[in-house]
Amino acid sequence: xxxxxxxxxxxxxxxxxxxxxxxxxxxxxxxxxxxxxxxxxxxxxxxxxxxxxxxxxxxxxxxxxxxxxxxxxxxxxxxxxxxxxxxxxxxxxxxxxxxxxxxxxxxxxxxxxxxxxxxxxxxxxxxxxxxxxxxxxxxxxxxxxxxxxxxxxxxxxxxxxxxxxxxxxxxxxxxxxxxxxxxxxxxx
Numbered sequence: 711x712x713x714x715x716x717x718x719x720x721x722x723x724x725x726x727x728x729x730x731x732x733x734x735x736x737x738x739x740x741x742x743x744x745x746x747x748x749x750x751x752x753x754x755x756x757x758x759x760x761x762x763x764x765x766x767x768x769x770x771x772x773x774x775x776x777x778x779x780x781x782x783x784x785x786x787x788x789x790x791x792x793x794x795x796x797x798x799x800x801x802x803x804x805x806x807x808x809x810x811x812x813x814x815x816x817x818x819x820x821x822x823x824x825x826x827x828x829x830x831x832x833x834x835x836x837x838x839x840x841x842x843x844x845x846x847x848x849x850x851x852x853x854x855x856x857x858x859x860x861x862x863x864x865x866x867x868x869x870x871x872x873x874x875x876x877x878x879x880x881x882x883x884x885x886x887x888x889x890x891x892x893x894x895x896x897x898x
Contacts, residue, residue: 739821742879743797745773745789751882754895756780768810772800795820798831811836815864822879823858835867848876850884850895857884 749761758781762774772788786803788810797818801810815838816831827842840862848855857876864871876885884896 739795739879742795742821743791743818744880744882745791745797747773749882752897754897755892757894762786767801767808770800774803789817790814816840818877823860823877825858832865836865838862838864843874846876848885848895850876851897853884855881855884 745761747761747763750758752758756779758778760776760778762776764771764773766772767788770790772790775787775789776783777785777787784804787799788801788803788808790798790800792798796816798814799811799817800814801808803809811832813833813836814831815836816829819827819829823842825842825844828840830837830839832838840860843859843861846857846859848857855876855878857878860875860877862873862875864873872889874887875883878884882896885893887893
């Protein structure tokens, strides 16, 4: 068989293998971004975040994460966990009103994360850019963590906000710092 015919037979096999590998990457780190229903985090500002069971909004399966104070839910993030392993903010439920984003915001790209990694998302009046700025030793809630430091700048209608989160794979956010310098730590 001539070399060019052999190459054409091998190409589809290589392409299928590459696609299978790419699809499997989302499954390679199934608990990297925690989202099991019932998981909760309590922070030093009194907030508890609780993961609820997956639901479908506008034809998209999302995982709601409730933001609670004193056991009362004030807002709920609707997160889409895609097959490639990325996590997207599809909308926010606040006060019983669903705000659905025309262009969702990428919270996290496919795992694993590493220093220098950067991602952009959104369009129009809502955009964000996130950068893994490095690693940090964090003491939080009586525990020590080696966390990835992620700086996120969000532009909502010309208003820019900056937040730094300290993320630990399979644990979640162990600290976050707002643009005004407030520091909120994970307690449990």
